[in-house]
Amino acid sequence: MKSFLDNDFLLQTDTAKHLFHDYSEELPIIDYHCHISPREIYEDKRFDSLGDVWFGGKQADGSYFGDHYKWRLMRSNGIPEELVTGRDDELERFKRFADALSLSIGNPMYHWCHLELKKYFGIDEPLTPVNAEKIWNKCNDMLGNDDSFTVRGLIKKSNVAYVGTTDDPVDSLEWHEKIAADESIDFLVRPSFRPDKAVNIHKEGFKEYIQELAGVVGKETLDSTQDVIDALIERVEYFAGRGCVASDHGLDYVPFRIVSMEECDKAFRKAMSGEAVSTEEAEGYQTALLIALGKAYHKHGIAMEIHYSCMRNKNERMFRLIGPDTGYDMIANNTCGENIANLLSELDKTEELPKTIIFSLNPADNQQIGTIIGGFQSSEVPGKIQHGPAWWFNDTKIGMEEQMKSLASLGILGNFIGMLTDSRSFLSYTRHDYFRRIMCNLIGGWVENGEYPNDEEALKRIVSGISYYNAKRYFNL
CATH class of the missing domain: 3.20.20.140 (Metal-dependent hydrolases)
Structure with a gap:
C-alpha cells in the first residue's frame, strides 16, 4: 500500500516517476489565467490568519472574495453560511472545514488542501477534526513570524514565473504599472x-x-x-x-x-x-x-x-x-x-x-x-x-x-499549453503540481503499455513543453 501524499503521489509507474521528477517538477509555473489581485501583489499583502489565506470570505467593504471551492465543500456538509464566508470565529470555521474535508474521499479538494499544507507549511499529516486546532496554530505561527509568508513570498515559494490576472477594460491598471516599475518583483504580472x-x-x-x-x-x-x-x-x-x-x-x-x-x-x-x-x-x-x-x-x-x-x-x-x-x-x-x-x-x-x-x-x-x-x-x-x-x-x-x-x-x-489555476487563492499554485503529476502518469502509462516508445528526448520535449515551454512560447513570454 502506498503512503498518502508521498513523493511519488499519483505516479503509478517508474516511467511516470522519471518524467515528473526529472522533466516537470522543477520547471517554473506560467499561470496564464487567474483572479488574484494585482494590488495585493504590489503591496505584498500579509495575511491575518490561516483563515484569511485559506478561505477568504466577507471583506471589509461588504463584498466576498476567496476560495469558493472550499466554500462549496463546507455547504455540502451542512455548515451554516456564517461559518462558510463569515469571519467571526476563524478557528471554529477551520475545525468545521476539517470535518467536511475528512469525508471528501475522491474529491480533488482533499488532495489540493493537503498539497497546500505540505508545500507551504511542511505539514504531512492528514487534516482531521482531531488535529485541526494544532495545525491551525502551527500555520498561524508561521504566517505571523516568517517574513516569507507574504503574497510575493508565496508566489516565489511556488516557483511562479508569470501571473496573468483578469482585468476589466475600465481598469486603470495602476497596480500593474507599479508592479512593472518595481525591480524587486522578479516574476511577470500582466x-x-x-x-x-x-x-x-x-x-x-x-x-x-x-x-x-x-x-x-x-x-x-x-x-x-x-x-x-x-x-x-x-x-x-x-x-x-x-x-x-x-x-x-x-x-x-x-x-x-x-x-x-x-x-x-x-x-x-x-x-x-x-x-x-x-x-x-x-x-x-x-x-x-x-x-x-x-x-x-x-x-x-x-x-x-x-x-x-x-x-x-x-x-x-x-x-x-x-x-x-x-x-x-x-x-x-x-x-x-x-x-x-x-x-x-x-x-x-x-x-x-x-x-x-x-x-x-x-x-x-x-x-x-x-x-x-x-x-x-x-x-x-x-x-x-x-x-x-x-x-x-x-x-x-x-x-x-x-x-x-x-x-x-x-x-x-x-x-x-498546460494548466492554469483560475483561482482567487495564493495557495492554489499546488494545482499545477497536481496537474503535472497526472499528466506524467498518463504519458508514463502509455509508454509502459508499449503505446509510445521509450524515447528519452521525445518524452522530455513533450513533458517539459506541456509543463512550461509551450505556454512560454504561446504567450511570447
Missing part, C-alpha cells in the same frame, strides 16, 4: 482583457457599465454599437501597451448571429433605455463585438480565451445576499459548437483569427472542441487554437485525464 460587461447587453448593469466605459475613453456617452467597439478597441490598445498577452470572455454560450449594424444599434438603444432585448437581438450585438475584438486581438498578438457553458449565480436568494462568484455556479448544457466554428471561420476569412483557447465547463464538449481546433490551425504558432485545460468543475483527476486523452486522440498533446 493584465488580461475581460470585456464581459460590455458584451452582455442582456444582463443587469449593462447601461451603467457603458456609461462608465464612455468616461474612461473621454466621452460623455457612447451612442451606438460602433462607439462601444471603438471604445473597447482603444482599451485593448491601452492593455497591450502594458504587456497584455491574453483576453478572456466568460460567456454563457458562444453566440453567432451576423446582423446589420442598424439592427445592432436598435438592440443597443433598447438596452440603454432600460428595455429588455430579445435573445436574437442580444446575439446580433454580441457577435459584432466578438468579431471586432477578435480582429483587435490578432493585431496586437493577444490570445483570445473563451470560457463557456456555465450557469452563473443560479441560487437567486444567495446571489442577492452575497453576490456573484461565491460558489453558486453550475455546468450548463449548451449546443454552440457550430457557433464557435462559425466565429473562428469569420475571423479566419480575413486572416485575422487570433490565437484562441477554448474552454467548456461541460466535459461532454471535449471531443467537439478537439475537432473544431483542428480545423483552424496555422503556421503562426504550433497549436494556435488550443483546447483549454480541464477547467473549474473539471480540474479533477478524471477531468484532467479525459481532457488530455481527448486532445491526444484528435490533435497534438505535445503542443498543449
Whole structure:
C-alpha cells in the first residue's frame, strides 16, 4: 500500500516517476489565467490568519472574495453560511472545514488542501477534526513570524514565473504599472482583457457599465454599437501597451448571429433605455463585438480565451445576499459548437483569427472542441487554437485525464499549453503540481503499455513543453 501524499503521489509507474521528477517538477509555473489581485501583489499583502489565506470570505467593504471551492465543500456538509464566508470565529470555521474535508474521499479538494499544507507549511499529516486546532496554530505561527509568508513570498515559494490576472477594460491598471516599475518583483504580472460587461447587453448593469466605459475613453456617452467597439478597441490598445498577452470572455454560450449594424444599434438603444432585448437581438450585438475584438486581438498578438457553458449565480436568494462568484455556479448544457466554428471561420476569412483557447465547463464538449481546433490551425504558432485545460468543475483527476486523452486522440498533446489555476487563492499554485503529476502518469502509462516508445528526448520535449515551454512560447513570454 502506498503512503498518502508521498513523493511519488499519483505516479503509478517508474516511467511516470522519471518524467515528473526529472522533466516537470522543477520547471517554473506560467499561470496564464487567474483572479488574484494585482494590488495585493504590489503591496505584498500579509495575511491575518490561516483563515484569511485559506478561505477568504466577507471583506471589509461588504463584498466576498476567496476560495469558493472550499466554500462549496463546507455547504455540502451542512455548515451554516456564517461559518462558510463569515469571519467571526476563524478557528471554529477551520475545525468545521476539517470535518467536511475528512469525508471528501475522491474529491480533488482533499488532495489540493493537503498539497497546500505540505508545500507551504511542511505539514504531512492528514487534516482531521482531531488535529485541526494544532495545525491551525502551527500555520498561524508561521504566517505571523516568517517574513516569507507574504503574497510575493508565496508566489516565489511556488516557483511562479508569470501571473496573468483578469482585468476589466475600465481598469486603470495602476497596480500593474507599479508592479512593472518595481525591480524587486522578479516574476511577470500582466493584465488580461475581460470585456464581459460590455458584451452582455442582456444582463443587469449593462447601461451603467457603458456609461462608465464612455468616461474612461473621454466621452460623455457612447451612442451606438460602433462607439462601444471603438471604445473597447482603444482599451485593448491601452492593455497591450502594458504587456497584455491574453483576453478572456466568460460567456454563457458562444453566440453567432451576423446582423446589420442598424439592427445592432436598435438592440443597443433598447438596452440603454432600460428595455429588455430579445435573445436574437442580444446575439446580433454580441457577435459584432466578438468579431471586432477578435480582429483587435490578432493585431496586437493577444490570445483570445473563451470560457463557456456555465450557469452563473443560479441560487437567486444567495446571489442577492452575497453576490456573484461565491460558489453558486453550475455546468450548463449548451449546443454552440457550430457557433464557435462559425466565429473562428469569420475571423479566419480575413486572416485575422487570433490565437484562441477554448474552454467548456461541460466535459461532454471535449471531443467537439478537439475537432473544431483542428480545423483552424496555422503556421503562426504550433497549436494556435488550443483546447483549454480541464477547467473549474473539471480540474479533477478524471477531468484532467479525459481532457488530455481527448486532445491526444484528435490533435497534438505535445503542443498543449498546460494548466492554469483560475483561482482567487495564493495557495492554489499546488494545482499545477497536481496537474503535472497526472499528466506524467498518463504519458508514463502509455509508454509502459508499449503505446509510445521509450524515447528519452521525445518524452522530455513533450513533458517539459506541456509543463512550461509551450505556454512560454504561446504567450511570447
